[in-house]
Amino acid sequence: MSLERDRARLLELLRSLSFERRKVILASGKESDFYIDCKRTALTAEGHVLIGRLLLERVRGLTPPVRGVGGLTLGADPIASAVALTSFLDGGAGAAVDAFIVRKEPKGHGTGQWIEGRKTLPDGSRVAVIEDVVTTGGSALKAIERCRAEHLVPVACLALVDRQEGGREAIEAQGVPLQALFTRADFMS
Numbered sequence: 001m002s003l004e005r006d007r008a009r010l011l012e013l014l015r016s017l018s019f020e021r022r023k024v025i026l027a028s029g030k031e032s033d034f035y036i037d038c039k040r041t042a043l044t045a046e047g048h049v050l051i052g053r054l055l056l057e058r059v060r061g062l063t064p065p066v067r068g069v070g071g072l073t074l075g076a077d078p079i080a081s082a083v084a085l086t087s088f089l090d091g092g093a094g095a096a097v098d099a100f101i102v103r104k105e106p107k108g109h110g111t112g113q114w115i116e117g118r119k120t121l122p123d124g125s126r127v128a129v130i131e132d133v134v135t136t137g138g139s140a141l142k143a144i145e146r147c148r149a150e151h152l153v154p155v156a157c158l159a160l161v162d163r164q165e166g167g168r169e170a171i172e173a174q175g176v177p178l179q180a181l182f183t184r185a186d187f188m189s
Helices: 003-018 045-060 077-091 138-149 167-172
Strands: 068-072 098-102 126-134 153-162 178-183
Touching: 003 045, 003 178, 045 077, 045 126, 045 153, 045 178, 068 077, 068 138, 077 098, 077 126, 098 138, 126 138, 126 167, 138 153, 138 167, 153 167, 167 178
Parallel strands: 068 098, 068 126, 126 153, 153 178
Antiparallel strands: none
16 A cells, blocks of 8 residues: 555544544643544554554654654554554564653652663664644653653654644754644644
């Protein structure tokens, strides 16, 4: 299947499973007249495959290559998983991009770690921060900050949807370019 068809099908799934026109209060505290819950799509088998293919293409376009993909739990978790799985299926262990999960607070016992999956990412590893929906960029910014504190180097932020409400500008102000598969315009037509 071509990437163009994958993108069209993913948009169809996001529109039917994840998008709702209704008043909501977003994680940012802002009120909106629409809501997108990408987990509803990312957790389906088909959505997982499509997300993995489409974002892996973006990951493979980052040079030099990245060692890992991840972001703030919970929105980034299935997306990072999809990219990691697809990378291994696409090229085996030598081409694999590992997933990681950034906790909202340190683990309360044991090592007290902030990042799950860190063991396979040596200090200085280039990583892509993953986000489901970017509004103000708050979750991505927390993930970028935590990656840097843990000696990882975020070189890109990859998102499924950019709501175009200031998040891109906030993320890019931190020196991390944002690439989104879709924008609000894809859902408002």
